[in-house]
Amino acid sequence: MAVGDETEVYVYEQVVILISCALSFFGSILIICTYVVWTDLRTKPRKLLTYLSVADLLSAISYSYGVWRVFESNSWDCILQGAISTFANTSSFFWTVAIAIYLYIFIVSSNQRLADSLVLWFHIISWGIPLGITVAAVCLQKIGYDASEVSVGWCWVSIQAPDHVLWMLLTGKIWEFLAYLTLPILYVLIKKHIHRAHAALSEYRPILASSAVSQSRSSMADRKMTLIPVIFIALRIWSTLRFLLMLLDSPARQSPLLVTLHGIGNTFQGAANCIMFVLFTKPVRARLAAAVCCCCYRATHRGSDASIQDPGSSNGPLRREDVSHRVWGED
Template sequence: MPSPLPPTELYASERVVVLVSCGLSFLGSSLLVCTHALWPELRTRPRQLLLYLSLADLLSALSYFYGVLQDFDKTSWDCVLQGALSTFSNTSSFFWTMAIALYLYITIVRGSPTGTGLVCCFHVMSWGIPLGITVAAVALKKIGYDASNVSVGWCWVNLDAEDRVLWMLLTGKVWEILAYVTLPVLYLLIKKHINRAHAALSEYRPILSRAPAFQPQTSIADKKLILIPVIFIILRIWSTVRFILTLCNSPAVQNSVLVVLHGIGNTFQGGANCIMFVLCTRVIRTRLFSYICCCHYDELDWPLRRSSSNWQCSEPPKNNDVSGPEQTKPLLSST
């Protein structure tokens, strides 16, 4: 039997990079939650599912941040707590990511009507299964110090456990590998169905298919569908690579580049979702920038408004029930 690998030493630069990734993921997930709260008219069913994914990524970023900041060197109560929170949120993130892909497949390809029943099933699976696995792992004392060979400073499955491989699979890896297979298949089927619909549309409506405004929107939607599984795999594959290297007892698991890629991949999911579904979504991006610019303008202009005695809104409204054009013009001009 080969001797076990020594703990992976985390350098200060590596910790800083992963902490920054955690912070960006936290901000990205928070921004997704805020946009969902700000504009009720944009709360479509897929974006509701995205909200639950963002909540899981939010908790994941916080737990990973604490773990990297502490850089645990033994099993302690806060190590177990952090490991339990990251296990639950990370596994839940896998389930919600697959739930969104499954929902799009059912509605777009199958054309089946969906209601609250399907969303309830998603809630039971995406919150219930990770919670059950995490509670069992904590109760059986499987969460603890892992020498950073399968993590980057945070706690996960205790490497002293005899059945550690089984619990590594149950608490993340089996769902991660399942997502590697499921997501590309579902999104390729969705893209294939959309391409067929576009081909039929171009056959019967050639004027619309050749319109300049039609092709860019189609191209953007297709690219985003392809990017979803690609970005997920690019972020998560490094964690799987280090997991396999740990099972093989290979010293390459302590390679600094792999450690940094693993740390960024596990912590930046919320930031990647924010880039795709906020910054790269024209409707959300336009509203967000307009909202930020409007708030910034109001803050800069507030002293001038207070000093102006002739400003219309400085007087109390005579009739609170009036909702005429005078009240809607500023709002329309700012958005």
């Protein structure tokens, strides 16, 4: 790369990507907190999602520091940030695929024992391989300033390394390509299995008033199976496109729009998972709404101790029973 040919990161790009990092940070925290607080929601897939959220949380923190700093040399914090983001980003790929493999074995093969027995291997692979690759890259001095060739201000593989393309593949891109292939295949197979099972059961299922609710839940689960690989590819494709353009030495890799999309895609995964598995998951969403309503009730109650509320007033604070009825829909 010629001197002075670095990709410029504009202030508005920094602002947008920092917002994306913040959303991903809080989204990952929310996923982790909901798993810790509500013990009855601790299913095995949600536990795996929590591990994925830890990786996404580390990614959001490290990327936000890199975008804020916009490194210009191989400083010590550049190498540290590059090492953390390399480990967290690669681990995120592995955990995303691990969840898909678990769901495939659990749903399609109907073998929960086998699926649960793989969790230990998921830990060894999803933490161990990224850690080994990162340690090797740091020891061989491959992590460093990359002139935002395939980043947005943060550090990754040093662009001055003669074998930087190989290390870009090892520290992320090859696992990203494998995820592109694996996720759609696994989730398509899961969807087909669910459709076949649903069709078989529908022949014997009587028409009940609750069938609409059951169908709504099935439809939501089906949409999630479609959205998981679609959202992953939609977020990550911009990074892949810039990598390919770098290999072709195309100036299009420096396009501000492409750079911004790349920055959002690499940093928004935690927020996307929160939207799908917290905000779009009715039991979790309902409990969050109930918690917020209870907090608002307590704040209102403390602020109105000196006043008398009309029990029949529609503007009065919600009772706990009202919250349960309106949020949970219980009779």
